[in-house]
Amino acid sequence: MNIRLKKEEKVKVLCADDLYGIMQRVLVRESRIDRNREHLWTVSLDNAYRILNIELVSLGTINKTLIEPMEVFSIPLQKRAVKVILVHNHPSGELTPSERDKDVTDQLIQVGRIMHVPLMDHLIISEKDYYSFMDSGLLKELEQSLKYVPAYEIKRRYEKAAIEIGKKQGNNEGKKEVAKQMKKEGYEIEAIMRITGLSKAVIGRLKVE
Structure with missing residues (x-):
């Protein structure tokens, strides 16, 4: 009305x-x-x-x-x-x-x-x-919440972040930083692997503060 x-x-x-x-x-x-x-x-x-x-x-x-x-x-x-x-x-x-x-x-x-x-x-x-x-x-x-953000948008955000960090620290280091952030936010290992391209072993060794 x-x-x-x-x-x-x-x-x-x-x-x-x-x-x-x-x-x-x-x-x-x-x-x-x-x-x-x-x-x-x-x-x-x-x-x-x-x-x-x-x-x-x-x-x-x-x-x-x-x-x-x-x-x-x-x-x-x-x-x-x-x-x-x-x-x-x-x-x-x-x-x-x-x-x-x-x-x-x-x-x-x-x-x-x-x-x-x-x-x-x-x-x-x-x-x-x-x-x-x-x-x-x-x-x-x-x-800042990701609860209702579509999966494709989350992927795009993290891929963009990986590229930006990669320009400053090297491509692989950029991917690791993004993987750490995703681990911190509770994402499944398989999802982190798909977005960063890192192996399960490498992601498993990453320490999150």
Whole structure:
């Protein structure tokens, strides 16, 4: 459902505080009954960070709402958004992100990358305050996650890293450095062998700090 905005609400979003002022008013407009349920909104932004659209994607229960990547990015793509912000409320007033909140954000970061519509922030709001994934540093942390990164993209990243390190230290040393990093992150030996071209014996001898 499209959220109608007043002319003065179609502002540039340069920080989380800019958006919270609008989303707080959107939440307060809801009936008291609906305010006790979790809402999920997407905020579509243009290249100048101006709001193109705010869409209510899902209305859930008191502590849960349905979040499907296809539904989240459907309207932003239709609006030709170049960035998107996810917003959902916690009726309890407790703003600390749950493990599910973190996992969903992790997944949507990767979907945004594939769609070329990056997730700029995720706000958890109440009627009195908000939590910003970007301001807290959690968004940057999740951007480093490989949990939802496609296998081909992981391979491309490590191959690129091996080439760069190889230019500085020699091709074989570059492969070893990449293999060490992959071991540290818990990759199977067979996967490391495929990406680096190193033998199982060589990989087995590599020590990870």
